[in-house]
Amino acid sequence: MNICDKLRPGLVTGSAGETRRVATELANALPPDTVLALHGDMGVGKTTFVQGLAQGLGVKEQVTSPTFAIYSVYAGTRAKLVHLDAYRLENERQLEELLLEEFLTSPWCLAVEWPEKTGAWLPANAWHLTLSIVDGDRHSVRLH
Secondary structure: OOHHHHHOOOEEEOOHHHHHHHHHHHHHHOOOOEEEEEEOOOOOOHHHHHHHHHHHOOOOOOOOOOOOOOEEEEEOOOOEEEEEEHHHOOOOHHHHHHOHHHHOOOOEEEEEEOHHHHHHHOOOOOEEEEEEEEEOOEEEEEEO
8 A cells, every 4th residue: 555545544643753754655655846735733743744755855954844934945865845834924925925936946845834824826736634633642644
């Protein structure tokens, strides 16, 4: 069973390390030039998930939440990772001002935290994942 088949019904992880491993496995299965919309409340592990994506894409730098910078760009050996935290955006027009398209040179992966703040900016073919807390330290990751 591939990682997408595992994620569709929802995959429960028992630790941050396990969440990172799931994301690393997903990174290895992603087609080039993919947008990932990461849905979930604050503290559910979206940035932890992006850290795993980064590892799978061959990023050597430490990945942190870009909440105040809005986005970060990482050069991986397999693809460029653009990590956007849209939490502080007030409208989708602000996304155009960020000039993110300038960083999307193939192959790339754009991971968007708080995608509901982006309005219609996300492409129709974006992959949507929902992260949630199931029980204490256990988290769920589900691909829609």
